[in-house]
Amino acid sequence: MAKKKTISLEGAVKTDAGLNYKGVIMETIVEKCEGCDRVVAFEGDNYCTTYAKPELKWVRGVCNFATHFRAEVDKAGKVKVNPLKASKRAARGR
Ligand code: SF4
Incomplete structure (x- = not known):
């Protein structure tokens, strides 16, 4: 089955617990998500189209699905985080 490229949160309803989208409660993104291509805005708040609870991914x-960061493991086995350059991101989108 082909995956939809753009996900819209149409039909979602804001509740006290979070955004209810087709029965799934979605929480707003966290600071580290800013800049990620998977963020979508809905009624003034930002949500992740990949994870209902973005905070847990960090x-x-x-986050292993972040489009603006990537984690690399160096020779010592330490995880390094590299913000991706905007130019690289643009190239990937081609
Ligand atoms: S994919 Fe990861 S980094 Fe991107 S918005 Fe979702 S939780 Fe945040």
Whole structure:
């Protein structure tokens, strides 16, 4: 099955618990998500189209689906985080 490229949150309803999108409660993105291509705005707040709880994706390091960061493991086995250059991101989008 082909995946939809653009996800819109049409039909989502804001609740006290978060944004209810087709029965899934979505939480707003965290600071580290800013700049990621998977962020979508809905009624003034930003949500991640990949994860309902973006905060959890950053608890143990870098979100593995982030489009603006990537984690690299160096020779010592340490995880390094490199912000991707905008030019690289643009090239990838081609
Ligand atoms: S994919 Fe990861 S970094 Fe991007 S918005 Fe979602 S949780 Fe944040």
